[in-house]
Amino acid sequence: MDSAVVRKDVIAAAVLVAFGAAVVAVGLKIPLGVATDPLGPRTFPVALGAGIAICGVLLVAGMLLFRSAPAGPGLLGDMDPEDEAAADAGPFSLTRLVGPPLVTLVLYLTFKYGLRIPVPEGILAPLLSR
Amino acid sequence: MLERFALGAEIAFQPLSLLMMFIGVSWGIIGGALPGISGSIAMALLLPLTFGMNPAVALMMLAGVYIGAMYGGSITAILISTPGTPGAAATVIDGYALHKQGKSGKALGVSLITGTIGGIVSVFILVALAVPLSKVALAFGPPEYFALGVFGLALISSFVGRDLVKGAISAVLGLIIATAGTDPFSGTPRFTFGTIDLLSGVALVAGMIGLFAVSEIFHQISEGVDWERVRGRFKTDLPTLVELWKLRMATAVGIVMGTIEGLLPGGGGAIAAFISYNEAKRWSKHPEEFGHGSLEGVAAPETANNVVTGTAMIPLLTFGIPGSNGAAIMLAAMLLHGVQPGPQLFERTPQIVYGLFVGMLIANVMMLVLGFLALRPSIAIVNVRPPLLYAGILALVLVGAYSISNSMVEVWVVLVTGLIGYGMRRFGFNILAVVLGLVLGFIVEANLRRSLLISLGNPWVFFTRPISGLLLLFALFTLLWPIVRQVRDDRRARAPQPATPTVSGRLHG
Numbered sequence: 001m002d003s004a005v006v007r008k009d010v011i012a013a014a015v016l017v018a019f020g021a022a023v024v025a026v027g028l029k030i031p032l033g034v035a036t037d038p039l040g041p042r043t044f045p046v047a048l049g050a051g052i053a054i055c056g057v058l059l060v061a062g063m064l065l066f067r068s069a070p071a072g073p074g075l076l077g078d079m080d081p082e083d084e085a086a087a088d089a090g091p092f093s094l095t096r097l098v099g100p101p102l103v104t105l106v107l108y109l110t111f112k113y114g115l116r117i118p119v120p121e122g123i124l125a126p127l128l129s130r
Numbered sequence: 131m132l133e134r135f136a137l138g139a140e141i142a143f144q145p146l147s148l149l150m151m152f153i154g155v156s157w158g159i160i161g162g163a164l165p166g167i168s169g170s171i172a173m174a175l176l177l178p179l180t181f182g183m184n185p186a187v188a189l190m191m192l193a194g195v196y197i198g199a200m201y202g203g204s205i206t207a208i209l210i211s212t213p214g215t216p217g218a219a220a221t222v223i224d225g226y227a228l229h230k231q232g233k234s235g236k237a238l239g240v241s242l243i244t245g246t247i248g249g250i251v252s253v254f255i256l257v258a259l260a261v262p263l264s265k266v267a268l269a270f271g272p273p274e275y276f277a278l279g280v281f282g283l284a285l286i287s288s289f290v291g292r293d294l295v296k297g298a299i300s301a302v303l304g305l306i307i308a309t310a311g312t313d314p315f316s317g318t319p320r321f322t323f324g325t326i327d328l329l330s331g332v333a334l335v336a337g338m339i340g341l342f343a344v345s346e347i348f349h350q351i352s353e354g355v356d357w358e359r360v361r362g363r364f365k366t367d368l369p370t371l372v373e374l375w376k377l378r379m380a381t382a383v384g385i386v387m388g389t390i391e392g393l394l395p396g397g398g399g400a401i402a403a404f405i406s407y408n409e410a411k412r413w414s415k416h417p418e419e420f421g422h423g424s425l426e427g428v429a430a431p432e433t434a435n436n437v438v439t440g441t442a443m444i445p446l447l448t449f450g451i452p453g454s455n456g457a458a459i460m461l462a463a464m465l466l467h468g469v470q471p472g473p474q475l476f477e478r479t480p481q482i483v484y485g486l487f488v489g490m491l492i493a494n495v496m497m498l499v500l501g502f503l504a505l506r507p508s509i510a511i512v513n514v515r516p517p518l519l520y521a522g523i524l525a526l527v528l529v530g531a532y533s534i535s536n537s538m539v540e541v542w543v544v545l546v547t548g549l550i551g552y553g554m555r556r557f558g559f560n561i562l563a564v565v566l567g568l569v570l571g572f573i574v575e576a577n578l579r580r581s582l583l584i585s586l587g588n589p590w591v592f593f594t595r596p597i598s599g600l601l602l603l604f605a606l607f608t609l610l611w612p613i614v615r616q617v618r619d620d621r622r623a624r625a626p627q628p629a630t631p632t633v634s635g636r637l638h639g
Contacts, residue, residue: 008556030313036583037583038582041315041320045306048309049306052303055302059299108596
């Protein structure tokens with residue numbers, strides 16, 4: 001891996017861990033809030049601060065674990081051969097067209113008929129009421 | 131619905147609305163032509179000037195900027211192989227090749243006419259999908275809005291930029307910035323450091339201008355970005371009906387791809403343009419011409435990135451989640467004018483929504499006319515030296531920031547967020563994810579807490595409701611997929627390569 005990239009990522013990780021720790025430290029001074037509010041005003045900022053510090057650690061960990069692999073494909077191409085083959089299948093490949101609607105349908109049926117939880121039908125209401 | 135369109139048309143055809151759209155489209159074409167000044171930055175520059183306008187007129191003007199910029203970006207893409215906007219990056223491939231063959235006028239004409247077709251079709255798709263979707267959105271409760279916010283952030287983190295962790299960090303940073311201010315539930319100040327100015331939080335408009343526009347300008351200055359000057363005189367040359375008929379497949383592909391990518395948060399014009407370029411090449415009868423001056427290679431991406439202008443508004447208007455950078459600026463404009471996006475928008479303020487629909491149709495037609503007239507001024511501006519240009523733009527930005535509330539606080543916010551955004555760009559982080567985090571921060575936290583209040587602290591509420599469960603499942607898949615692929619790539623890279631027979635081995639075989 002390019003040493004300049006490694007150095008940038010290490011610096012970024014250090015800054016992020018420090019920033020995250022600072023957010024947690026300041027966040028812990030926020031009052032807890034009322035008993036009826038399960039999270040209160042403190043929890044979300046503290047969780048985010050901890051999250052960003054953890055992400056800083058993950059940044060370095062990912063760099064060490066995946067140093068032999070190139071970076072993932074970017075926005076504008078650089079696809080690996082398998083992905084190129086998948087892309088060559090076009091937007092109308094079976095997986096891309098059928099997958100998400102199939103998952104949605106399975107979940108809809110599971111909730112409506114399996115778990116018996118009311119499901120809002122929205123735009124399908126006129127069709128389903130016939 | 132017809133009465134609502136009539137209401138929208140009544141506002142859109144007023145002289146002030148037409149004038150503002152004219153200014154918006156003109157500025158969009160000129161601003162979009164400038165390399166590095168994308169449509170969203172052109173919109174951000176005009177945003178503070180809309181303060182005090184009727185909200186419907188302000189949104190129509192900004193939509194005009196967005197639409198105009200899509201064509202403007204193709205001018206420099208074709209003439210100097212430098213895209214003015216990210217969406218025009220795919221147009222460079224065949225557009226510049228056509229320019230070298232002396233067919234610049236035809237390339238500009240194809241870009242203009244197919245872009246207009248794409249833009250007009252996108253408005254019809256917007257109307258066809260947004261209105262029914264708003265009825266589905268009425269079924270959304272706090273858990274669904276929380277899940278939708280998480281899904282949007284997961285999509286942006288995973289699919290924009292090369293690094294999932296950096297994308298996630300960017301999104302979380304935006305969420306952290308959004309927590310500054312007064313807690314909406316308890317009124318407790320958070321991260322205000324005792325200053326009154328931060329009690330209402332980090333100004334969203336100023337933050338977006340800093341992150342999008344100022345950071346980009348700092349980045350271009352530090353990189354010493356310069357571009358070739360446009361030499362010679364050019365004239366836009368519309369394609370004949372026969373030529374347009376031959377481009378029907380490329381245009382259709384652009385419409386489909388632009389629709390799909392525009393609907394996804396973070397999709398945007400650039401992705402739509404490249405995907406439609408690749409698909410148009412696959413479906414073309416003459417794929418060998420792509421890359422060497424094919425008009426289809428200009429038509430497909432230009433149609434796609436203009437379709438995105440309409441379809442990116444669908445998640446914005448129905449759910450309040452912007453589908454692109456430009457839609458994010460539209461969201462900031464709505465909030466600035468006290469307009470809350472979401473399903474209630476269609477019921478409470480139909481004149482704004484339907485005015486926007488009609489206004490976008492008018493703006494696309496204006497683009498067709500102004501595309502001819504604005505070519506020379508665009509080229510003149512592009513030929514200005516970058517130092518002068520950036521100085522002028524920065525001055526505009528800071529004056530605009532001050533005019534938001536006649537306070538220096540917004541100016542400081544613009545500068546600080548501009549520096550933060552510049553630093554993030556240098557280290558390879560994702561600015562759009564930060565902006566989306568900033569925009570969605572309130573929605574995500576408020577709906578999370580509301581959901582837990584309603585369910586008396588039971589976190590399973592997110593998974594026992596089908597829509598929120600489904601969205602969280604998709605979000606999880608979106609976050610896990612890049613990791614799975616990275617692990618697979620790493621294993622492949624570490625696997626010993628099979629030995630290949632040497633030439634001498636074969637000869638002696």
